[in-house]
Amino acid sequence: MTPQVNALADLSGTVVLAGAGKMGGAMLSGWLAQGLDATRVAVVEPYPSDEIKALLAKGVQLNPALGDIGSVAALVVALKPQMFREAGPQLRPFAGSSTLVVSIMAGITIAALTEVCGGSVVRAMPNTPAAIGRGITVAVADKNVSAAQRGTADALLHSIGLVEWTSDEALMDAVTAVSGSGPAYVFLLAEELARAGVEAGLPPELATKLARETVAGSGELLRRSDLDSATLRQNVSSPGGTTVAALEVLMGEGGMQSLLTRAVAAATKRSRELAK
Missing domain, CATH: 3.40.50.720 (NAD(P)-binding Rossmann-like Domain)
Structure with missing residues (x-):
């Protein structure tokens, strides 16, 4: 201790x-x-x-x-x-x-x-x-x-x-890549979610507010909940519903898992380079 x-x-x-x-x-x-x-x-x-x-x-x-x-x-x-x-x-x-x-x-x-x-x-x-x-x-x-x-x-x-x-x-170096740089990944998620909302037809101001509050509220729910993130994700996902349709894209080939793995690896590599 x-x-x-x-x-x-x-x-x-x-x-x-x-x-x-x-x-x-x-x-x-x-x-x-x-x-x-x-x-x-x-x-x-x-x-x-x-x-x-x-x-x-x-x-x-x-x-x-x-x-x-x-x-x-x-x-x-x-x-x-x-x-x-x-x-x-x-x-x-x-x-x-x-x-x-x-x-x-x-x-x-x-x-x-x-x-x-x-x-x-x-x-x-x-x-x-x-x-x-x-x-x-x-x-x-x-x-x-x-x-x-x-x-x-x-x-x-x-x-x-x-x-x-x-x-x-x-x-x-991996800590730096996950949590040190991590807030930028979350902010990018809010940024791109708002952009996608505009592409779907939402007014920019509304899309930005929806994305911002959704990311912030979800983070607070994750912090307060005793459930892990995978269970919280599953709780939002009704079979055959809209969330599942989106997750099939995000979790598919070349999706979020692959992108974040590559992103964290790149940040880890750069952290090691800074030591030289």
Whole structure:
């Protein structure tokens, strides 16, 4: 069982957030909502958004000098993976040999993070529903991460949704392909369902609303139900009915199963390439 800090307010030291884009910003909002003192957060971001700048009034430090930060409780790296090799070495002064380093960058391995940043590394992959506190993150810890550090990482990641831990880093590329990239697949489903509705004769505004609410409502039903997704699908499908007619297309040769298998394989491959 993963040890947890009782609350983020219990952390001793400053949390340094490197990269405050959409995901980094979502994490920061989650930390503050969970009670982390804004004055104990330092953001390293050369191009801060207006939302990040607004947090300065609450005490968040923006691009402070290392000497102004004090002890670092954790360095959270939320850079774009393509920027890491160039910008990563600038983060090394924030991480001592035993400092907790939490990365949410796709494809960047624990070994690469240790080489560039140092510290005790936790590699994690959240997804964009983190923006509303409904993300899911998978994390893996290096062997030198202590139980207390793992608890700190768990608390930081729990602020944006559910957290699952694995001991096998090799799974992280597939995790990235399924849940990290997964929201885009769902949004594409809503987009294409609306387009197909227009093709069937619906006004664009109505088609868009029907697709959006159908995807959102079905997702919420799936979350709340004790039934698995296959059973929920079958419950919508009356023999000889309209749903079965559509599913024969979606589940036929070259249909959704084949497409998603290929899509996840392509994303997994790209995640591995990012590590090189």
